[in-house]
Amino acid sequence: MKVIVDLYWYPKFEPVSHILGRGLGGNVFVLNQGDQIWLFDVGLSIINRSNYVKKSMEKDGLDPQKISKIFLTHAHPDHINAISDFKDGGGPDIYLHHDDLDLFEMDRHEWLKDQVRRIEKYWSVKSITKIFSRLITFFTWWTMGKYPALDRDAVSHPWHKDQTIKGDRYNVQLIHTPGHTAGHAAYYIPEIKAVVSGDTINPRFANKPALNTFNAFSDKYEKTIGLIQNLDLEILCAAHGEKIPTGKEHIQRIVSDAQNYLSNAKKIVYEKIENSGNEGLPIRKLRNILPSDAWTGVDQKITPLVIAMEFIEKRTIYVQNNRLFFP
Numbered sequence: 001m002k003v004i005v006d007l008y009w010y011p012k013f014e015p016v017s018h019i020l021g022r023g024l025g026g027n028v029f030v031l032n033q034g035d036q037i038w039l040f041d042v043g044l045s046i047i048n049r050s051n052y053v054k055k056s057m058e059k060d061g062l063d064p065q066k067i068s069k070i071f072l073t074h075a076h077p078d079h080i081n082a083i084s085d086f087k088d089g090g091g092p093d094i095y096l097h098h099d100d101l102d103l104f105e106m107d108r109h110e111w112l113k114d115q116v117r118r119i120e121k122y123w124s125v126k127s128i129t130k131i132f133s134r135l136i137t138f139f140t141w142w143t144m145g146k147y148p149a150l151d152r153d154a155v156s157h158p159w160h161k162d163q164t165i166k167g168d169r170y171n172v173q174l175i176h177t178p179g180h181t182a183g184h185a186a187y188y189i190p191e192i193k194a195v196v197s198g199d200t201i202n203p204r205f206a207n208k209p210a211l212n213t214f215n216a217f218s219d220k221y222e223k224t225i226g227l228i229q230n231l232d233l234e235i236l237c238a239a240h241g242e243k244i245p246t247g248k249e250h251i252q253r254i255v256s257d258a259q260n261y262l263s264n265a266k267k268i269v270y271e272k273i274e275n276s277g278n279e280g281l282p283i284r285k286l287r288n289i290l291p292s293d294a295w296t297g298v299d300q301k302i303t304p305l306v307i308a309m310e311f312i313e314k315r316t317i318y319v320q321n322n323r324l325f326f327p
């Protein structure tokens, strides 16, 4: 469906939002450059989604054969699972920030190991956490299908530096926006003041930031939200939104919501540890401490730990025997 001239949106909930939980992917956005078509994220392959996207494009008068570039916001399966479905027939250029290439190559078992590796630097992972992690990997497989785990060579254009890619009708600015993942990117189209913002801000859940894996970084996230705040925006193309927010003020409000949720979460974690005194705070007590209007299920378990790990890395706090202390 058309958002504005030459910018199209193929919503994650069409033709169905999911079948028994299968098919929970991200939105796909399309920019018509005339002789070329540029895609932003490809969403899921399961429940025949990519074919549906292609058919919907044809209905909108866009020829999927003309897809010449695919810009990936990051390498999570809900955004890249269908990449092979779009790679055949012409082989479009694929853009992904260099720092997400490792993630791009991981299957779900490697992904789980990678998650555990970061936590184990600081505290021992008990079996209960392992079971919890396995449940998460099963859940992600069920809802989003396989991690494509393609070789990094499939990414024809891994990029390091922010840059502008010139098109016949529109230019696209590649902006590194780490936080949700190390190599997360936003793609800004200045001519129409639109940004494809991936998972930097989630309008689906009260505009909170998505710090929902152990490879997220809250400090980087904060800078990223600042970057988005500085863009001149009329259209916010978020990966999991169910509407496309438009208008400068509306979008500014969404972005400052994200900022507030993030700084508030950090404050809550900080104070929880501070109030524990000389006893220190057992790590398990960091669960379920965030406001439940925005932080749901998995966030309640993961987000406070992500924030605590960064406090440890900055030596704001230290950890001993699975307890957190102020120095």
Ligand SMILES: [Zn+2]
Binding pocket: 074, 076, 180, 199
């Ligand atoms: Zn993601």
Ligand SMILES: [Zn+2]
Binding pocket: 026, 076, 078, 079, 199, 239, 240
């Ligand atoms: Zn996502």
